[in-house]
Amino acid sequence: MLVQEFKLYENIFIETNIQSHNYDGVILILYPQDLVALPRDINSFVDNISKLDKHIYKVPTVWNCDYVSGGRIVLSPTGKITPYSDVSVVRDAAKKGMTRALDAGMKKPLLVIENVVNFPDGQLVGILGALEALYVPLQIREFKESKNFIHLGFHSDEKITESFERIVRNALALERSRIFARDIAGGDPERMSPAKIVEYVKHSFAGDTNISINVIDDQGIIAKQYPLLAAVSRAANNIDRHKARVVEIHYNSSNPSRVTETLLLVGKGVTYDTGGADVKISGRMAGMSRDKSGAAAVAGFLKACSILKPPHLKVIGVLCLCRNSIGEDSYVADELLISKSGKTVRVTNTDAEGRLAMADSVFKCSEIAAKELNPHIYTIATLTGHARACYGNYTASMDNHSAKATNHSTKLQFSGTRMAEGVEVSTVRAEDLAINNGKCKGDDLVQYDTDAKCRNHQLAAGFLIKVGGLEDNNIKYTHLDIAGGAGLFPEEPTAVPLLTLCHAHKVLNI
Numbered sequence: 155m156l157v158q159e160f161k162l163y164e165n166i167f168i169e170t171n172i173q174s175h176n177y178d179g180v181i182l183i184l185y186p187q188d189l190v191a192l193p194r195d196i197n198s199f200v201d202n203i204s205k206l207d208k209h210i211y212k213v214p215t216v217w218n219c220d221y222v223s224g225g226r227i228v229l230s231p232t233g234k235i236t237p238y239s240d241v242s243v244v245r246d247a248a249k250k251g252m253t254r255a256l257d258a259g260m261k262k263p264l265l266v267i268e269n270v271v272n273f274p275d276g277q278l279v280g281i282l283g284a285l286e287a288l289y290v291p292l293q294i295r296e297f298k299e300s301k302n303f304i305h306l307g308f309h310s311d312e313k314i315t316e317s318f319e320r321i322v323r324n325a326l327a328l329e330r331s332r333i334f335a336r337d338i339a340g341g342d343p344e345r346m347s348p349a350k351i352v353e354y355v356k357h358s359f360a361g362d363t364n365i366s367i368n369v370i371d372d373q374g375i376i377a378k379q380y381p382l383l384a385a386v387s388r389a390a391n392n393i394d395r396h397k398a399r400v401v402e403i404h405y406n407s408s409n410p411s412r413v414t415e416t417l418l419l420v421g422k423g424v425t426y427d428t429g430g431a432d433v434k435i436s437g438r439m440a441g442m443s444r445d446k447s448g449a450a451a452v453a454g455f456l457k458a459c460s461i462l463k464p465p466h467l468k469v470i471g472v473l474c475l476c477r478n479s480i481g482e483d484s485y486v487a488d489e490l491l492i493s494k495s496g497k498t499v500r501v502t503n504t505d506a507e508g509r510l511a512m513a514d515s516v517f518k519c520s521e522i523a524a525k526e527l528n529p530h531i532y533t534i535a536t537l538t539g540h541a542r543a544c545y546g547n548y549t550a551s552m553d554n555h556s557a558k559a560t561n562h563s564t565k566l567q568f569s570g571t572r573m574a575e576g577v578e579v580s581t582v583r584a585e586d587l588a589i590n591n592g593k594c595k596g597d598d599l600v601q602y603d604t605d606a607k608c609r610n611h612q613l614a615a616g617f618l619i620k621v622g623g624l625e626d627n628n629i630k631y632t633h634l635d636i637a638g639g640a641g642l643f644p645e646e647p648t649a650v651p652l653l654t655l656c657h658a659h660k661v662l663n664i
Contacts, residue, residue: 168322169264169307172196177223177264177307181251183244183280184211184231190268195221200229214247214254223264228255241273242574248283256287262305275657277318278664279574281308281325282332282653289646292337293345324662327461331656332649334358335454339447339640339647343426346446348475349395351423355403355453355473362460364408370400379518382493382510382621383474385501389430389481396425398476400515403452405459405469412465416526417659418519422508422535423449423475430478430504431486441643445508447636448535449473454652455661464661468526472519474511478504490597494518495623497598506602508537509617516622516631523629530557530630533618534651535637540610541580542638548576549651550635552615557630558582566632569657575650576639585609586616587625611635 172180172193182196192200199219204210211231219227230251232243248267255263267280290300310318338346338354346354352369359365370376373391376398377384387398407413424445428434434442452471459469485491489501494514501510512533523529541550549570551563563579570577589603590613599621606613615633618624624631639650656662 165303165305166326167305167307168310168319170310172222172264172266172309174223174264174307176262176305178262179224179226179228179255179258179260180219180222180264180266181228181230181248181255181284182266183247183251183268184229185268185270186211186232186235189235189270189272192268203229214250216254216258224260224262226258228258230254235272240571240574241276241279242576244270244273244276244280245283245574248280249287252284252287256302261303262307263303264307264309266309275572278321278325281322282329285325285329286332289333289336291340291646293341320664324462324664328458328653328656328662330461331454331458332652334457335450335649335652336647338453339444339450339649341443343443343477346443347395347425348397348399348423348477351425351446351449351473351475352399352401355401358457359403359460364406364463365456365460366404366406368402368404370402371397373397376400379494380514382491382499382513383476383515385485385489385491386424386430386478386507386511387476389479389484390477391483392481396477396479399473401473401475403456403471403473405456405467407465407468408463409465410468413468414466414528415659416468416470416523416529417532418470418472418523418529419452419455419532419534420472420474420512420515420519421449421452422446422512422533422537423473424508424511425475425477427478427505427507428480430480430507431484432504433480434505444640444643444647445536446475447640447647448533449475450647451534451636451649451652454649455655458652458656458661462661462663464659467659467661470519470522472515474515476511478507493621495621497621498592498596499599499601499621500592500594500597502601502604508535509614510601513618513621516618516624520623520627520629524627530562530632531622531624532632532634534634536640537614537635538611538637541635544580544611545578545638547638548578549639549654550580550611551577552580552582552612552633552635554582554619554624554631556628557632560630562630562632566651566654566658570651570654573653573657575654577651577654580612582612582615582619586612587620589613590617590620
């Protein structure tokens with residue numbers, strides 16, 4: 155077997171020799187026997203082990219093996235693959251295999267993921283799964299030395315092919331972006347307060363000539379330009395680090411003549427959600443530092459663009475950062491607010507703050523989009539528990555009429571399936587817009603219809619469509635409710651839908 159090692163980043167390599175002395179163990183993703191042909195010695199070893207213990211096809215196990223680096227091998231099974239299975243079985247096997255290797259004391263693992271025709275992006279997703287297992291939260295990294303590996307290899311058969319190198323490079327770029335997003339989403343309410351997020355974002359993008367950042371932190375400007383966000387933030391304004399900020403991150407192609415699409419992404423960045431005056435009770439406040447996962451995903455997508463530099467995209471990301479606090483200046487139900495679009499909004503529940511935090515930015519993006527080439531506006535938010543109740547750990551994707559005409563959510567669902575990020579298509583209907591019409595005399599909109607018994611995540615999309623001026627014009631708009639998929643506390647944040655967006659908008663260099 156050809157001995158060759160190719161360095162990608164510090165301590166991360168592509169390796170063609172499965173018996174290299176540079177590693178202290180091998181992780182093998184174990185598919186059902188009829189899917190992948192293993193090297194002869196390894197195949198014989200697995201056959202003999204399976205006669206000893208059929209459990210190897212159910213859970214990750216560690217074995218002594220003379221045919222691999224370090225003399226030991228982790229067999230991490232995908233389990234049975236059926237016509238209903240998707241590539242998440244590969245991701246999960248790789249993540250569990252890496253976790254088992256670390257538990258076994260491996261510091262220099264070599265990962266073997268064979269290409270499987272059932273899953274075109276199986277190797278990419280598998281590598282991402284293994285890298286996910288290596289993630290250490292930001293505050294732990296800052297507190298103590300916590301690197302959990304010395305040397306990491308990805309195995310390639312016979313020779314380092316150009317296609318496999320691209321797969322690994324893309325995986326590393328995507329994981330860097332996901333780490334950035336996870337750090338923001340998972341940081342506690344103080345480590346990732348609005349002021350600290352601004353600081354972290356600026357530091358991360360420093361020196362990138364394709365990226366420009368505009369921070370709006372003057373409370374007078376926010377009150378005038380983002381009045382609904384300002385209302386949500388009122389009770390937090392006496393603490394400087396918790397005051398609202400709007401962060402605009404612009405990615406510009408190195409060759410503007412090649413740009414074919416303009417993306418405008420608005421992310422909900424509520425750094426802590428107490429519920430406000432309609433306070434969360436019965437322990438439901440715990441984990442609400444994750445209410446900034448939408449803004450984190452937007453920042454992560456811009457990070458992916460910064461690294462991979464897609465020439466065909468122009469991207470504007472908007473992080474709507476605030477804290478929904480309780481205090482003597484809290485906004486309360488019954489208030490009548492005037493949005494930037496000029497529409498009045500009657501507050502009905504201060505715990506439905508996410509749509510207000512994003513609303514004025516959506517309207518501003520609709521004005522910008524009218525002057526851009528092939529624009530598409532997104533909102534990304536952990537917006538409703540209803541989306542999670544409907545779709546479990548998947549993202550709910552909802553199009554306005556213009557995006558629906560291109561079947562955009564269906565395309566996102568396809569990309570999500572390819573990248574192991576589940577996306578379910580949800581339809582915004584006429585009643586989901588109409589229910590947001592004002593109930594009091596003269597009111598334009600109601601923040602949330604408290605009598606609504608169902609369709610809560612769709613009516614939230616309807617509100618954003620109406621307040622953002624996207625009801626009648628022909629600008630494509632998609633709302634992504636990631637409440638189910640963002641990662642529930644205390645599990646680590648997932649950074650969804652970063653991978654889906656990168657695949658759908660061809661950010662990857664594949």
